[in-house]
Amino acid sequence: MSQDRGEALFRIAALVLGLGFLYAPIVLLILYSFNASRLVTVWGGFSARWYGELISNASFRAAAATSLEVAVMAASLSLVLGTCAGFGLSRLGRFPGRGLFGFALLAPLVVPEIILGLSLLLLFVASETWFGWPGRGILTITVAHATFGICFVSVLVRAQLAGFDRSVEEAALDLGARPWTVMTRITLPGISPALVSGWLLAFTLSLDDLVIASFVSGPSATTLPMAVFSSVRLGVSPEVNALATVFLGLVLVLVALAGWLMAREERRRRAISP
Amino acid sequence: MAGFGRIGRLLLIGLPFLWLGLFFLAPLLIVLKISLADSVIGLPPYTPLIYDDGNGLRWHVTLTNFALLAEDSLYLRAYLGSLGNAALATAFCLVAGYPIAYAIARARGFWRRSLLFLVVLPFWTSFLIRVYAWIAILKPNGLLNNFLMGLGLIEAPLPLLNNQFSVVLGMVYSYLPFMILPLYGSLSALDQTTLEAAADLGARPLRVFVDVILPLTFPGIAAGSLLVFVPAVGEFVIPDLLGGPDTLMIGKVLWDEFFSNRDWPVASAVAVVLVAALAIPIVAAQRFLQRERPA
Numbered sequence: 187m188s189q190d191r192g193e194a195l196f197r198i199a200a201l202v203l204g205l206g207f208l209y210a211p212i213v214l215l216i217l218y219s220f221n222a223s224r225l226v227t228v229w230g231g232f233s234a235r236w237y238g239e240l241i242s243n244a245s246f247r248a249a250a251a252t253s254l255e256v257a258v259m260a261a262s263l264s265l266v267l268g269t270c271a272g273f274g275l276s277r278l279g280r281f282p283g284r285g286l287f288g289f290a291l292l293a294p295l296v297v298p299e300i301i302l303g304l305s306l307l308l309l310f311v312a313s314e315t316w317f318g319w320p321g322r323g324i325l326t327i328t329v330a331h332a333t334f335g336i337c338f339v340s341v342l343v344r345a346q347l348a349g350f351d352r353s354v355e356e357a358a359l360d361l362g363a364r365p366w367t368v369m370t371r372i373t374l375p376g377i378s379p380a381l382v383s384g385w386l387l388a389f390t391l392s393l394d395d396l397v398i399a400s401f402v403s404g405p406s407a408t409t410l411p412m413a414v415f416s417s418v419r420l421g422v423s424p425e426v427n428a429l430a431t432v433f434l435g436l437v438l439v440l441v442a443l444a445g446w447l448m449a450r451e452e453r454r455r456r457a458i459s460p
Numbered sequence: 461m462a463g464f465g466r467i468g469r470l471l472l473i474g475l476p477f478l479w480l481g482l483f484f485l486a487p488l489l490i491v492l493k494i495s496l497a498d499s500v501i502g503l504p505p506y507t508p509l510i511y512d513d514g515n516g517l518r519w520h521v522t523l524t525n526f527a528l529l530a531e532d533s534l535y536l537r538a539y540l541g542s543l544g545n546a547a548l549a550t551a552f553c554l555v556a557g558y559p560i561a562y563a564i565a566r567a568r569g570f571w572r573r574s575l576l577f578l579v580v581l582p583f584w585t586s587f588l589i590r591v592y593a594w595i596a597i598l599k600p601n602g603l604l605n606n607f608l609m610g611l612g613l614i615e616a617p618l619p620l621l622n623n624q625f626s627v628v629l630g631m632v633y634s635y636l637p638f639m640i641l642p643l644y645g646s647l648s649a650l651d652q653t654t655l656e657a658a659a660d661l662g663a664r665p666l667r668v669f670v671d672v673i674l675p676l677t678f679p680g681i682a683a684g685s686l687l688v689f690v691p692a693v694g695e696f697v698i699p700d701l702l703g704g705p706d707t708l709m710i711g712k713v714l715w716d717e718f719f720s721n722r723d724w725p726v727a728s729a730v731a732v733v734l735v736a737a738l739a740i741p742i743v744a745a746q747r748f749l750q751r752e753r754p755a
Contacts, residue, residue: 196559197559204636205560208578287477294480297742298711299694304728312504315503329483333480365465401718414586415697418588418592
């Protein structure tokens with residue numbers, strides 16, 4: 187009995203220490219974003235002044251707009267191409283080049299991002315010398331982000347398709363539904379949790395990326411992480427704390443929204459199938 | 461699926477395949493090509509592989525960049541520093557992550573879902589900002605030093621930032637969820653009856669852990685270790701923000717070679733050697749990803 191209690195205490199201690207470690211820096215960051223003092227380590231009373239300075243910071247605003255534009259386009263591209271790839275791998279059986287295809291779909295997830303960034307930049311520079319196109323900027327960052335986004339979406343779509351009940355599709359086909367109708371009315375809604383989380387994952391990763399964007403962007407486009415990085419390199423700044431807090435709030439809302447959508451979908455599916 | 465048709469099948473595979481070929485595989489070949497070129501002043505700042513000197517096509521390949529990597533001890537130290545720090549971070553992640561994953565696997569229902577959510581949540585927030593948060597904590601006059609001095613535990617600030625300690629800590633902090641999730645996968649798939657049988661046969665808890673649980677969760681240990689180790693080796697942000705003059709890491713060297721020295725051929729050679737060094741772990745990691753069904 188005492189052994190069981192010791193074990194339970196051990197588990198609780200592991201969770202408290204582990205989650206404390208994961209969340210302490212984030213909590214401190216949020217707390218100090220409301221600090222009136224410019225010194226990050228001295229508490230000078232509660233104030234929202236850094237949020238005001240953040241809003242009036244034009245370079246952060248422009249960078250945030252660039253980041254959002256890139257992230258929406260990259261996530262949408264990733265969704266379309268990643269879904270195609272996921273279907274191709276899990277539904278089409280064997281085809282020539284399947285091994286290479288599977289490798290190219292997973293390798294970008296594990297290759298260091300500094301190498302992805304360097305290699306893509308060298309491609310864009312080569313293409314510019316040969317064809318005079320594309321100039322480095324929003325377009326090249328979007329292409330780079332979509333490249334790893336595709337891989338994440340395809341992994342999620344494949345996992346969801348593996349657990350998908352094909353008999354519903356077959357029943358619909360037997361009842362005379364056209365393949366396209368089956369696809370849009372049954373299969374795609376059925377894997378919608380993977381589509382939603384895939385888009386969100388590609389979106390957040392794009393919003394978060396510093397290394398790849400730094401390589402492939404030109405002077406015309408600065409993303410939010412690039413702007414944050416250059417200001418952080420100069421020292422700790424309370425504005426960045428405020429920005430981090432806004433960002434965290436946004437992420438929480440998005441994740442909660444995704445969770446709610448998926449839970450609703452799950453309930454609906456349970457309601458249909460007895 | 462019967463309904464896709466010939467053109468549909470071609471599009472489904474062809475479009476993403478073309479994209480990845482163009483934007484992932486081809487760029488890697490270009491890196492290899494440029495690593496074999498000489499650095500020149502101009503745009504692009506490297507010599508062409510094949511050129512026409514008026515008497516027909518010639519080709520130009522050089523190994524000087526790789527020779528430089530072998531000669532200048534800076535690069536070797538940076539590679540070893542990266543491998544060493546990544547290995548340390550992996551070991552600490554394993555030691556810290558195992559009890560956490562075990563506790564989550566033992567939780568039920570709502571608790572288990574909530575705990576998993578809490579482990580994954582930091583991953584959805586900005587990586588850069590999570591690393592940056594540590595600067596304010598670890599600075600000489602930072603929160604941790606102030607706290608310890610306030611308690612009277614230390615008299616002068618401890619050197620916590622811009623050294624190997626802060627780099628490894630930053631890596632453990634950033635990559636811990638990558639370790640916990642695969643470990644959780646393995647631990648939650650454990651058959652409780654096996655553990656009970658071992659206990660009924662008289663094995664003490666430590667013996668059950670070492671002889672039964674550890675071997676059965678090896679796939680999770682291996683997957684988690686690879687998912688931490690491989691990105692940690694190529695890490696740039698953590699050594700740049702939390703590292704110091706004595707924490708040389710190859711990701712930062714590559715970055716400086718490219719952006720500060722503008723030596724593209726040497727940067728490419730650094731990348732080629734890094735990919736070669738990581739080839740085995742990368743292939744192994746991607747096999748695990750292929751097998752593991754993501755949650």
